[in-house]
Amino acid sequence: GLDDIHVIEISLTDKPLWYKEKVYPTGKVPALEHNGKVIGESLDILEYLDLEFGGPKICPVEPENKKIASDLLKHTDTFVKAGFSALSTKDAKPTQIEQNFGT
Incomplete structure (x- = not known):
């Protein structure tokens, strides 16, 4: 599950260089990293959460x-x-x- 969540806030107007280099090359937010996989489009994140976790569906x-x-x-x-x-x-x-x- 998502028992161990780390939220990292970044400036949307002055994104740190490490974000593009290490997290999501397009620089878009939000991004979700789970089990070594990074997803960076909002709709893709919602679909991923629906597929990977139980409970009520988001989509x-x-x-x-x-x-x-x-x-x-x-x-x-x-x-x-x-x-x-x-x-x-x-x-x-x-x-x-x-x-x-x-x-």
């Missing part, structure tokens, strides 16, 4: 619902990136924020 099991959930997560990912970019840009002007959100 839908039915193929149609699984596709809908996957498509929804991929779509919302664009908004999360734009929102983070807008919030993390120092001295962002309203037009820059609007551009990040595509308005």
